[in-house]
Amino acid sequence: MNALLLKDLFLMRKRSGIMLLAIAIFAFLAGVQGGLVNTIMATMMPLMLSFTTLAYDQSDGWEAFAAALPFSRKHIIQSKYFLALLLIGLSIVVIFAIGMIARALPMHELIGSAITQFTFGAFFVAINYPLILKFGFEKSRLYYILVMVVLMSFGAALSPLQGNNSIPSLAFVLPSIAVVCLIISYTLSVSIMKNKEFSGS
Amino acid sequence: MDSAILCSQVKKSYGSFILDIKDFSVTRGTVHGLIGANGSGKTTTIKLLLGLLFPDSGELSVLGSNRIANDAEVRQNIGFIVEDASVPSLLNASEIAAVLRLVYDNWDQDYYEALLRQFQLDVKKQYRKYSRGMKVKLQLAIALSHHASLLILDEPTSGLDPLARDEIITILSEFREDENHSILISSHITSDLEKLCDYVTFLEQGSIRFTCEKDELLEQYRLVKTTHQKELDMDSDAILARREGSFQVELLMKTEDVPAFVESRRLNLEELIILLSKKGGTV
Numbered sequence: 001m002n003a004l005l006l007k008d009l010f011l012m013r014k015r016s017g018i019m020l021l022a023i024a025i026f027a028f029l030a031g032v033q034g035g036l037v038n039t040i041m042a043t044m045m046p047l048m049l050s051f052t053t054l055a056y057d058q059s060d061g062w063e064a065f066a067a068a069l070p071f072s073r074k075h076i077i078q079s080k081y082f083l084a085l086l087l088i089g090l091s092i093v094v095i096f097a098i099g100m101i102a103r104a105l106p107m108h109e110l111i112g113s114a115i116t117q118f119t120f121g122a123f124f125v126a127i128n129y130p131l132i133l134k135f136g137f138e139k140s141r142l143y144y145i146l147v148m149v150v151l152m153s154f155g156a157a158l159s160p161l162q163g164n165n166s167i168p169s170l171a172f173v174l175p176s177i178a179v180v181c182l183i184i185s186y187t188l189s190v191s192i193m194k195n196k197e198f199s200g201s
Numbered sequence: 202m203d204s205a206i207l208c209s210q211v212k213k214s215y216g217s218f219i220l221d222i223k224d225f226s227v228t229r230g231t232v233h234g235l236i237g238a239n240g241s242g243k244t245t246t247i248k249l250l251l252g253l254l255f256p257d258s259g260e261l262s263v264l265g266s267n268r269i270a271n272d273a274e275v276r277q278n279i280g281f282i283v284e285d286a287s288v289p290s291l292l293n294a295s296e297i298a299a300v301l302r303l304v305y306d307n308w309d310q311d312y313y314e315a316l317l318r319q320f321q322l323d324v325k326k327q328y329r330k331y332s333r334g335m336k337v338k339l340q341l342a343i344a345l346s347h348h349a350s351l352l353i354l355d356e357p358t359s360g361l362d363p364l365a366r367d368e369i370i371t372i373l374s375e376f377r378e379d380e381n382h383s384i385l386i387s388s389h390i391t392s393d394l395e396k397l398c399d400y401v402t403f404l405e406q407g408s409i410r411f412t413c414e415k416d417e418l419l420e421q422y423r424l425v426k427t428t429h430q431k432e433l434d435m436d437s438d439a440i441l442a443r444r445e446g447s448f449q450v451e452l453l454m455k456t457e458d459v460p461a462f463v464e465s466r467r468l469n470l471e472e473l474i475i476l477l478s479k480k481g482g483t484v
Contacts, residue, residue, distance in 0.1 A: 014291045060290045
């Protein structure tokens, strides 16, 4: 799995460019000002970079190449989900650290932000990965944008409820649902990968 | 003899194409060429052997493993080049090695670097910026740098200039010097296979027309060049295929059937395959 992660890190480094700057700005704003859009964008943008690695894997023929290497196909999927979780974790840590240093936001808001990041990041990955694996990055691009819009709208609809004490369980329920979705998504992705044939063009 | 590859009653269909391999094997320590026109089933066969496609029925065994798609350990011993499967285009040779070092237990960095020097490949240049020939050379360097005992190569010399092809054939000839090393190589450039192979299998429209030891195959047939008049004096059943010329006719015949009154010569593999394709049936 280390080899697959290293390959993805190489690719992400080469494709990050301006995106890194955008991630840094959103992370800074999320840590200093808070706000749903800043928080979600600071999480989704690194994940979009990881999706880019999937797109390259498919267009370069690396997906097929890796399937012929001495890995199990399960390992290939494991590395992708591990990378996604790593990126979500990293974005949580960065925003939390910025928030702590800037001391502009109360602690409960920073914790709320971390929960939001995990929840949306997990949903984003859980829905998109199997779609990209099954239909290819190009074909699933529409779904990918759709998922992003739906998640953002969903988040916006829920944000007025954030301070509402009548639904404190939301902070627990939504991440739990996200974890369940992530597990289902992983199982589905492993199954797609195991049955995938590389007949080529 | 011990087999590096065994296929029995393997069927694979997708779309209108059907691959039907009744019986096929590659003996350990030999170089086996897969010959056939585009679309004859060479790449499909190779992808089945690498676990990139799954057979609809039949049995496949590679280095003793009959579940190659799930057998990571056996794949440590296989080097490959296959159509539509490649290294990440944005990475350079040095980064690719950093990744593959973590993949192969026997990765030999010194040998890899020596091959890159020999092939005059720029290690800092992104793979996508390489020419077709350079890409194949890098893939070959990867296939060789973990000391695999079996190479499965799909059209490694296709699209290359004669010099680059010769260089690759030379490297593969060195690889085969070890008696435990086996190569399955597909190509429609039969002259390359003629230089390298011990055995050839001719695929046509998804089926094996014949498998034969190369020298034995070339020894079995002769090309007779004669006049139309003399052709009339010959046994028509002994003429396996014919090619019409302006003043003469070229006939494919079994060596033992060539009459004493005509001149004949040995064919090269390409000529033989073309004429046998016209003949139909089996060898």
